[in-house]
Amino acid sequence: MTDEHGGAESKPGQWVVVVLAWAAVGIPLLWGVWMTLRKAAVLFK
Amino acid sequence: MAGLLSRERTIAGPGFNRWLVPPAALAIHLSIGMAYGFSVFWLPLSKAIGITKPVPCPADQSLLDTLFATNCDWKISTLGWMFTLFFVFLGSSAALFGAWLEREGPRKAGVVAAFCWGGGFMISALGVYLHQIWLMWLGSGLIGGIGLGLGYISPVSTLIKWFPDRRGMATGMAIMGFGGGAMIGSPLADLLMKHFATPDSVGVWQTFVTMGAIYFVAMLLGAFGYRVPAEGWRPVGWTPPPPKQATMITSHNVHVYEAWRTPQFWLLWAVLCLNVSAGIGVIGMASPMIQEFFGGRLIGAAGLSLKDLTEAQKGQLATLGAAFAALISVFNILGRIGWASLSDRLGRKQTYFVFFSLGTVLYALVPFAGRIGSVALFVTLFCVILTMYGGGFATIPAYLADIFGTKYVGAIHGRLLTAWSAAGILGPVLVNYIREFQLDHGVPAAQAYNVTMYLLAGLLVIGWFCNLAVRPVADRHYMREDEPAPVRAAAGATRPA
Numbered sequence: 319m320t321d322e323h324g325g326a327e328s329k330p331g332q333w334v335v336v337v338l339a340w341a342a343v344g345i346p347l348l349w350g351v352w353m354t355l356r357k358a359a360v361l362f363k
Numbered sequence: 364m365a366g367l368l369s370r371e372r373t374i375a376g377p378g379f380n381r382w383l384v385p386p387a388a389l390a391i392h393l394s395i396g397m398a399y400g401f402s403v404f405w406l407p408l409s410k411a412i413g414i415t416k417p418v419p420c421p422a423d424q425s426l427l428d429t430l431f432a433t434n435c436d437w438k439i440s441t442l443g444w445m446f447t448l449f450f451v452f453l454g455s456s457a458a459l460f461g462a463w464l465e466r467e468g469p470r471k472a473g474v475v476a477a478f479c480w481g482g483g484f485m486i487s488a489l490g491v492y493l494h495q496i497w498l499m500w501l502g503s504g505l506i507g508g509i510g511l512g513l514g515y516i517s518p519v520s521t522l523i524k525w526f527p528d529r530r531g532m533a534t535g536m537a538i539m540g541f542g543g544g545a546m547i548g549s550p551l552a553d554l555l556m557k558h559f560a561t562p563d564s565v566g567v568w569q570t571f572v573t574m575g576a577i578y579f580v581a582m583l584l585g586a587f588g589y590r591v592p593a594e595g596w597r598p599v600g601w602t603p604p605p606p607k608q609a610t611m612i613t614s615h616n617v618h619v620y621e622a623w624r625t626p627q628f629w630l631l632w633a634v635l636c637l638n639v640s641a642g643i644g645v646i647g648m649a650s651p652m653i654q655e656f657f658g659g660r661l662i663g664a665a666g667l668s669l670k671d672l673t674e675a676q677k678g679q680l681a682t683l684g685a686a687f688a689a690l691i692s693v694f695n696i697l698g699r700i701g702w703a704s705l706s707d708r709l710g711r712k713q714t715y716f717v718f719f720s721l722g723t724v725l726y727a728l729v730p731f732a733g734r735i736g737s738v739a740l741f742v743t744l745f746c747v748i749l750t751m752y753g754g755g756f757a758t759i760p761a762y763l764a765d766i767f768g769t770k771y772v773g774a775i776h777g778r779l780l781t782a783w784s785a786a787g788i789l790g791p792v793l794v795n796y797i798r799e800f801q802l803d804h805g806v807p808a809a810q811a812y813n814v815t816m817y818l819l820a821g822l823l824v825i826g827w828f829c830n831l832a833v834r835p836v837a838d839r840h841y842m843r844e845d846e847p848a849p850v851r852a853a854a855g856a857t858r859p860a
Contacts, residue, residue: 332380339386339588343393343540350546351693358690360682361742 370468375590381525381598387588388518388537391473394578394585395480395514396544398449401503403549405439407556407565411491412436414565433494441496445504447787452508454784457516460509461777462619464516465770472517473586477579479510484575491568512777514582515541517589519760520773524592527769528601530761531711535703538757542696548574611712615841616768622775625840627766630829635759636782636789637826638718641726641819642752644790645745648798648812649691650684655808656733656741665736669808687742694746695753702754703761711762712833718751719827726820730813756783766836793818 366372410417413436420428420435429441464472486502489495518537526533555573559566597603603614622628645652659667662679672680706714725744732740763779764772794815801811 329378329380332378332383336380336382336386339383343386343389346547347389347393347540347543350543350548350550351696353550354546354689354693358686358693360686361690 368468368471368474370466370470370591373468373470373589373591374593375596379590379592381592383588384518384522384525384590385533385536387585388522389540390581390585390588391476391514391517392537392540393544393547394582395476395511396541397548397552397574397578398446398453398507398511398544399542400545400549400552401445401449402443403552404556404567404570405442407560407567408442408491409436409439411494411565411567414563430497431495437496442499444500448500448504449508449511450784450787452505453511453515454781454787456509456512457777457780458512459777460513461516461774462771464513464777465520465619465774468591469517469521469589469773470586472513473582473589476510476514476517477582477586479506480514480582481510481575481579483507483510484571484578488568488571488575491571512780515780516773516777517586519776520764520769520771521589521591523760523764523769523772524596526598527603528598529704529707530764531702531706531714531758532700532704534760535700535757538703538760539696539699539753541756542692542699542753546692546696611710611835612765613768613835613841616770617766617775617836617840618842619771619774619778621840621842622767622771623778625836627833627836628775628779630833631759631762631766632779632782633829634715634826634833635755635779636786637822637829638715638722638755639752639783639786640790640793641722641822642749642755642790643786644794644815644819645748646688646691646695646752647791648794649688649745650681652812653687653738653741654680654684655811657736657738658809660736661738687745690742691745691749694749698750698753699757702750703757706754706758706761711758711765712830714754714758715762715830716827718755719823719830722748722751723820723823723827726816726823729816730810733809733813766833768841770842 412418412434417436418434420432420438424432424435429437460472483502483504483506486506487499488502490498490502519534522533522537523530552570552574555570556566559569559573604612617625654661655669658669658680659665659672659676661683662676664672664676667676669677669680702714702718709717725748729741729744732744759779760772760776763775767775794812797815797818798811801814802808
């Protein structure tokens with residue numbers, strides 16, 4: 319990731335932080351969606 | 364501490380990765396989104412005294428006595444007032460504090476939201492422990508409701524500034540979190556209540572304390588993750604489209620105090636209100652609606668209406684009703700990210716044309732699905748309808764940024780959310796009262812929603828015309844380049860000559 323204003327590349331290792339940040343919110347969200355879909359599955363039985 | 368929260372301290376340095384901002388926004392929206400899932404507490408709370416079954420209050424008990432009674436259980440209808448408080452205070456606090464947020468920055472707003480939402484849970488825990496309903500209304504309803512409003516609008520303008528090339532997608536990601544919060548919170552609350560339940564307690568106050576602490580930490584992390592871009596920053600390789608080629612996307616800014624004086628604000632208010640009214644009306648009634656539409660057909664007993672079913676069969680139907688409500692909630696969040704991202708390609712006005720045109724057709728088709736007895740068509744119609752309900756929420760911040768500019772979009776969005784509060788009353792009232800009116804006049808339960816569906820389709824037709832009338836803001840409403848914003852803010856609502 320670069321930005322025009324600062325003209326600098328994204329700091330090394332920042333993508334690791336990005337992945338961790340997304341995992342921190344994404345995993346609970348996916349768990350919630352999974353639990354909801356399990357509940358909804360009754361509709362298709 | 365104050366310095367740590369100031370807008371100046373949140374300006375990102377060179378090389379900051381903008382993809383760190385959406386997870387910060389999601390941490391806040393996923394936390395406050397639990398507002399939708401509060402009904403998971405109603406049943407245990409309705410027997411907080413009796414533990415195994417509710418202890419009814421005297422029939423002639425006054426409201427004042429209900430507020431302070433410690434010897435009988437709360438009714439679910441009394442607890443349900445929490446939802447009204449949530450959405451009234453969400454809309455009003457977003458409208459009231461939007462300008463403050465733009466001035467002070469998203470981090471301070473996020474931290475205040477964390478204290479309100481997490482603190483509200485703690486006060487509610489005390490309310491459950493002491494069995495004082497007024498403490499619950501004050502804690503989660505009023506204080507928590509203010510946290511909802513501040514938390515909801517806190518990332519909007521920041522995300523739009525970081526993603527000028529994908530405004531819809533950026534705000535869609537955050538607002539998707541608000542739709543998904545209950546999906547995490549409800550099963551988590553269920554697990555916690557089971558864990559904390561004892562022969563003497565239904566485990567709710569302990570669950571409130573635990574969840575309040577979790578949400579407080581998550582929201583603080585989100586707030587401290589917020590960064591605003593430096594003035595003039597833009598993504599590499601992206602240049603703003605020339606104004607002549609994109610007349611619906613302005614490069615100017617309208618001040619929050621000026622925005623609400625424009626017809627565009629009120630047209631977009633109506634657009635949001637009408638789109639949400641239609642959706643919110645069916646969300647609240649999804650479970651009973653599918654049961655009343657199809658009766659025994661849902662469980663392989665075609666021809667039997669609800670009143671002909673045994674208690675066991677009614678239990679099966681209720682399970683299916685809950686499954687239907689769960690399924691459409693997934694489509695609600697898919698619509699938030701899907702439609703908002705698509706709006707970056709289609710354009711905001713065109714996206715709303717799709718919502719209103721397709722929505723009108725789909726609502727009008729619902730009675731047909733009931734008439735031919737097609738459960739699959741019925742479910743499909745509502746799944747698509749719910750994507751557009753969620754999509755409407757997620758696309759509106761980008762629509763506002765296109766029309767009014769990005770400088771005050773968070774505050775303008777906050778004021779526009781009063782449309783949500785209005786829709787929260789209009790939608791359920793339309794669906795519930797028309798249904799009851801139909802039933803009272805002898806209409807079979809399976810057909811009691813037909814008029815409602817045509818009426819909701821009619822609301823969307825009005826919305827279509829409101830959207831059609833949205834035009835770029837007249838030049839006189841734009842801020843001058845050299846206009847000092849704080850002077851205008853301090854001056855209140857007047858525009859300097």
